[in-house]
Amino acid sequence: MTGLAARGVTLSLGGRRVLHEASVGVAPGEIVGVIGPNGAGKSTLLRALAGIQRPDAGVVMLDGRELAGMAPGDRARRLSFLPQEEMPPPPMRVEDLVAFGRLPHRAARDEARDRAAVARALGETGLLDLRGRPGSQLSGGERARLRLARALAVEAPYLLADEPVAALDPAHALAVMASFGRLAEGGRGVAVVLHDLTLAGRFCHRLVLMRDGRVAAHGRPAEILTDAAMRAVYGVTVRRVGDAVVPWSLTDGRSEEKQVIS
Amino acid sequence: MIDRRDYPLIAVLAAGVLGMLVLSLAWGDSPVSLPAALRDLMAGRHSVGAIIVGQLRLPRAILGVSIGAALGLCGAVMQGYLRNPLADPGLLGVSGGAALGAVLVFYTGLAGLSAVLLPAGGLAGALLAVLLLLGLVGQGGTLVLLLAGAALSSFAAALTAMAMNLMPSPYAAYEVMRWVMGSLTDRTMTDVGISLPGTVAGCLLMLTTALALDALALGDEVAESMGFRLRGLWGVQTRVVVGAAVAVGSCVAVSGAIGFVGLVVPHLLRPLTGHQPSRLLLPSALGGALLLLVADAAVRLLSGATEIQIGVLTALIGAPVFFHRVIAMRRGQS
Amino acid sequence: MRGWRRCGTVLLAVVLAGGARAEPRHRIVSLNLCTDQLLLQLVPARDIAGLSPLARDCAYSVMCLQARSVPAIRPSAEAVVAARPDLVVGGRYASVTALLAARQAGMPVELFDPVERLADVPDQIAAVANAAGVPERGRALVDAFRARLAAYPVSAGGNGAPSAMIYAANGFVTRAGSLADDMLVRAGFRNAANGLDGRHALGVSLESLLARPPDLLVVARSDVGISLAQAVLDHPALRDAFPAAHRLSLPDRLWLCGLPQTLDTLDKLIAARKALETSR
Numbered sequence: 024m025t026g027l028a029a030r031g032v033t034l035s036l037g038g039r040r041v042l043h044e045a046s047v048g049v050a051p052g053e054i055v056g057v058i059g060p061n062g063a064g065k066s067t068l069l070r071a072l073a074g075i076q077r078p079d080a081g082v083v084m085l086d087g088r089e090l091a092g093m094a095p096g097d098r099a100r101r102l103s104f105l106p107q108e109e110m111p112p113p114p115m116r117v118e119d120l121v122a123f124g125r126l127p128h129r130a131a132r133d134e135a136r137d138r139a140a141v142a143r144a145l146g147e148t149g150l151l152d153l154r155g156r157p158g159s160q161l162s163g164g165e166r167a168r169l170r171l172a173r174a175l176a177v178e179a180p181y182l183l184a185d186e187p188v189a190a191l192d193p194a195h196a197l198a199v200m201a202s203f204g205r206l207a208e209g210g211r212g213v214a215v216v217l218h219d220l221t222l223a224g225r226f227c228h229r230l231v232l233m234r235d236g237r238v239a240a241h242g243r244p245a246e247i248l249t250d251a252a253m254r255a256v257y258g259v260t261v262r263r264v265g266d267a268v269v270p271w272s273l274t275d276g277r278s279e280e281k282q283v284i285s
Numbered sequence: 286m287i288d289r290r291d292y293p294l295i296a297v298l299a300a301g302v303l304g305m306l307v308l309s310l311a312w313g314d315s316p317v318s319l320p321a322a323l324r325d326l327m328a329g330r331h332s333v334g335a336i337i338v339g340q341l342r343l344p345r346a347i348l349g350v351s352i353g354a355a356l357g358l359c360g361a362v363m364q365g366y367l368r369n370p371l372a373d374p375g376l377l378g379v380s381g382g383a384a385l386g387a388v389l390v391f392y393t394g395l396a397g398l399s400a401v402l403l404p405a406g407g408l409a410g411a412l413l414a415v416l417l418l419l420g421l422v423g424q425g426g427t428l429v430l431l432l433a434g435a436a437l438s439s440f441a442a443a444l445t446a447m448a449m450n451l452m453p454s455p456y457a458a459y460e461v462m463r464w465v466m467g468s469l470t471d472r473t474m475t476d477v478g479i480s481l482p483g484t485v486a487g488c489l490l491m492l493t494t495a496l497a498l499d500a501l502a503l504g505d506e507v508a509e510s511m512g513f514r515l516r517g518l519w520g521v522q523t524r525v526v527v528g529a530a531v532a533v534g535s536c537v538a539v540s541g542a543i544g545f546v547g548l549v550v551p552h553l554l555r556p557l558t559g560h561q562p563s564r565l566l567l568p569s570a571l572g573g574a575l576l577l578l579v580a581d582a583a584v585r586l587l588s589g590a591t592e593i594q595i596g597v598l599t600a601l602i603g604a605p606v607f608f609h610r611v612i613a614m615r616r617g618q619s
Numbered sequence: 620m621r622g623w624r625r626c627g628t629v630l631l632a633v634v635l636a637g638g639a640r641a642e643p644r645h646r647i648v649s650l651n652l653c654t655d656q657l658l659l660q661l662v663p664a665r666d667i668a669g670l671s672p673l674a675r676d677c678a679y680s681v682m683c684l685q686a687r688s689v690p691a692i693r694p695s696a697e698a699v700v701a702a703r704p705d706l707v708v709g710g711r712y713a714s715v716t717a718l719l720a721a722r723q724a725g726m727p728v729e730l731f732d733p734v735e736r737l738a739d740v741p742d743q744i745a746a747v748a749n750a751a752g753v754p755e756r757g758r759a760l761v762d763a764f765r766a767r768l769a770a771y772p773v774s775a776g777g778n779g780a781p782s783a784m785i786y787a788a789n790g791f792v793t794r795a796g797s798l799a800d801d802m803l804v805r806a807g808f809r810n811a812a813n814g815l816d817g818r819h820a821l822g823v824s825l826e827s828l829l830a831r832p833p834d835l836l837v838v839a840r841s842d843v844g845i846s847l848a849q850a851v852l853d854h855p856a857l858r859d860a861f862p863a864a865h866r867l868s869l870p871d872r873l874w875l876c877g878l879p880q881t882l883d884t885l886d887k888l889i890a891a892r893k894a895l896e897t898s899r
Contacts, residue, residue: 099510104506104510110368113561123499124511126499173507314826331859337830392844454845454849455843456788457844459789473856
């Protein structure tokens with residue numbers, strides 16, 4: 024029973040019900056995109072999956088074990104979490120900040136492996152040239168990549184990323200999604216909150232559409248990204264440009280199609 | 286926790302502490318031959334030199350090291366935990382609370398009942414101050430933290446002054462400064478015995494949070510996702526709060542509230558330890574010990590008819606650092 | 620300078636006493652610990668309208684128990700005037716406002732300086748007795764004091780004498796020009812505090828004390844409450860450096876005023892010197 028799955032998770036924050044019997048799963052080797060309007064409960068769902076917020080009802084299972092019963096250190100080695108907001112980075116070297124991602128593996132004391140993981144994470148995020156710079160001097164986009172690099176350095180079987188591309192220009196956003204693709208090819212499970220439906224449709228194997236704390240729909244992108252669903256959930260009408268499977272497309276240098284959501 | 290890159294820094298600081306320790310044993314009001322005094326001390330002879338070195342200078346030097354180390358470490362840990370470089374047990378009223386607790390136990394004679402009561406009073410005062418501080422600050426930023434700290438420390442100082450004015454001893458009222466600014470003069474080995482266990486225990490407890498402080502530099506959620514329990518009985522918060530309260534309470538119970546050590550030392554050492562919270566801890570403890578030994582030597586050099594409080598000297602060194610930080614903050618905001 | 624002041628005081632007291640009626644006063648208020656204790660020994664309790672609160676405090680007053688049978692009075696102008704005394708006595712340096720108010724209200728006010736030598740104690744006793752209108756009772760106390768004082772052998776006190784130092788809270792020491800210093804000399808000691816340099820103008824650090832220890836350390840404590848200042852007197856280093864024969868503990872109340880009882884304190888000092896000499 025491999026995979027990370029929330030089953031009937033209900034969660035209230037400050038008296039307000041934020042999640043209502045949400046059931047979502049991430050299997051090894053797949054990217055699951057979590058989409059939906061602001062305030063739909065996407066971040067809370069991700070935190071529940073990460074074991075940071077305990078559900079009032081329902082369970083989160085990780086590879087056949089209940090997440091809540093796991094030792095925090097054990098959990099941290101299996102689940103890497105990239106929250107939406109983090110502290111601005113301290114003026115430490117980028118390399119040292121990324122190395123914080125190895126903290127869950129501190130008991131192993133395997134320095135060579137730690138160094139290799141940090142180097143891989145820096146390479147994946149294109150930060151190798153900035154490795155010696157103080158984190159506080161990075162631009163907004165570089166900081167976003169630094170945070171991702173830290174999460175990648177954990178090298179956990181599952182990665183949970185909350186809006187990892189929000190601060191990135193299109194080229195870097197594509198690069199990040201591409202590296203999620205490589206993670207999935209390597210057998211890892213990725214759950215990612217996205218607002219960019221083009222990226223969601225293009226890179227995710229499955230999409231979970233959230234509305235008002237409930238899972239409104241889930242399935243393959245083509246099944247979810249329908250005119251009716253968009254209108255119902257986001258309250259917007261969309262104009263299709265280009266082919267039918269991925270209705271909105273972002274240029275990546277090869278095509279001239281434009282993103283149109285109006 | 287000890288990074289290979291910090292070995293030279295740690296070695297230099299440790300050598301400095303050792304050197305100052307020897308100096309503070311060898312040098313004082315009256316010329317005493319240190320080797321002869323140590324020989325007498327070992328042989329158990331009550332020679333003048335042995336008494337001066339063993340019972341006057343040694344406790345003072347030990348307390349200088351232990352209290353300086355505890356304050357330096359406590360500053361580094363609190364700054365890491367609160368992610369705020371202005372956190373300092375003295376500045377935030379933790380030492381002030383401890384002084385109030387110790388004063389209430391000492392001047393009412395409770396301290397005479399059991400040696401444990403004096404540090405316990407300091408601990409209770411410090412704990413109360415930390416909890417009040419955390420309650421007041423909540424998720425607030427630097428400004429809220431400093432406001433709450435300023436309010437707490439002046440409130441504690443006022444209560445201390447009032448308590449001492451109400452005490453029966455005619456001398457008590459004149460000793461407010463010793464508790465509010467701190468002093469290491471005329472301490473005994475009994476004081477060392479009273480203060481050292483709590484100081485060591487509190488410091489060890491704070492040291493267990495070293496890696497959690499690294500993770501916390503990235504935010505609470507990241508730290509939690511990396512397997513650090515923040516709340517709860519053995520959570521990072523509990524260990525920081527209890528560790529700081531036990532260490533500061535035990536120190537202040539015998540020395541009074543010595544300010545700014547926890548602010549200055551981490552500030553000076555942070556660039557030398559790559560700004561990494563965990564790497565800052567041990568050097569800050571050594572640096573705190575060194576700073577307090579130097580300040581105490583200056584006290585003995587400068588004091589004439591009346592004693593200069595050691596906290597006055599640390600404040601003289603510390604206040605400019607504080608100003609510097611405030612100016613840096615203002616620049617960062619504009 | 621000091622000598623002149625003393626002469627002046629005695630003269631003033633004598634002149635005033637001579638001018639005063641010789642009949643006893645019946646509503647006497649005293650605002651000074653020393654005159655409090657003298658009055659208690661000179662006049663019946665019913666003639667005392669009020670003593671300073673310190674007189675009841677056994678830490679400072681050797682007459683504390685007797686003082687509790689007479690009213691205590693706050694040393695404020697209002698309280699003193701309201702007590703409608705027929706004589707107010709006080710020290711020259713304290714409760715100045717209250718004394719001024721009493722004088723302005725037309726009450727007879729007598730001021731006394733602190734006694735600085737044993738030989739001046741009889742004069743002060745006589746002066747207070749005259750002011751209170753009981754010269755005979757005063758003369759009896761004075762004669763007894765003089766007789767007892769004369770019985771002590773006059774000691775040389777010179778360089779051969781053992782040294783002593785009065786060490787009080789905060790490391791304060793007592794120097795020449797004080798009653799305590801005169802008593803040390805009368806008891807056959809050399810006051811070691813007089814040989815100290817100016818750096819120790821006020822207090823003497825424990826370390827300096829231990830580096831040049833006197834033969835006898837007279838520990839003067841107030842026994843009131845607990846303070847860091849007093850805690851110094853219990854420092855283990857002092858215990859080790861001054862074993863039994865070299866240490867004498869005398870509470871503050873035994874030194875503060877020049878009284879008939881002051882000679883009891885002198886006896887204690889002399890006994891300590893003898894113990895010191897036999898221990899050698």
